[in-house]
Amino acid sequence: MSTSYDKMKIEEGAWVVVCDGRKALILCNKGDALFPNLRSHEVHEQDNPPTREQGTDQPGRVHQSVGSARSSVEPTDWQEEGERAFMRQLAARLDAAVTAGEVKSMVIVAAPRALGALRPHLSKGVQDIVAAEVDRDMVKLPIHEIEKHLAA
Template sequence: MSTGYDRMKIAAGTWVVVCDGRKALILCNKGDATFPNLRTHEVHEQENPPASEQGTDAPGRVHQSVGTARSSVETTDWHDEAEREFLRGVAGRLDAAIAGGETSALILVASPRALGMLRPLYGEGVKQAILAEIDRDMVKLPVYEIEKLLAA
């Protein structure tokens, strides 16, 4: 079975960041490009309670300035806001890691939605450090499976 990531070279010290809107695994290659050995460096998780616990108000109403017409205002998607805030934190952590010399190379693995949210948040250092972006949700896989899929 071809994964589309065949023969990806992951140099020693490269961070593989596997994330979605609620969890981020920062893995570091402790092996070499020929025999990668991904080890968990950091895990970031976010609690995202049910919407009923995050916002209980009914949708707001707007009165038109002319006439008696009224319309409702769309409610805030609290899950979406929480995911965006979480990914801002992940992007900030990556910026700090690059600036602090913790790593100089990144491979990002995230769902297409999370990648779309992350891209505008990349700092200049992160943009230059990215070796690859893989649009696949692997955050729930064990580390050895992620390693196998990336370095097959």
């Protein structure tokens, strides 16, 4: 698996999965390895408002078993939790596609944090067909710009 996208070859029919913690574009190469022509296959988005809008409870407190000391519990970061759930759902979708024979080769392009969150959830079948990983956030770019970056 490569993390460089210099002179990357994307097979015909390969999926290019471009994602961050809130949005995933699944693009399909309708061109060939030398002249990729990426087309939108699926778009997945998650509405994930900031933590302050999702949880209003104050962090809990814990009483120590000895003495009268108390300490606070780290508050839940609901936005981060939502991003992790989104990555799990995306990994499940990719696994279903591989199992069904929808895709034979895949390139994953993701922001470094999203890539780190996605990797542990990728099945062995998905890992086996990932031709390359690009640790760059391109999800907000138009498809022709993504294509240009990957074909450079």
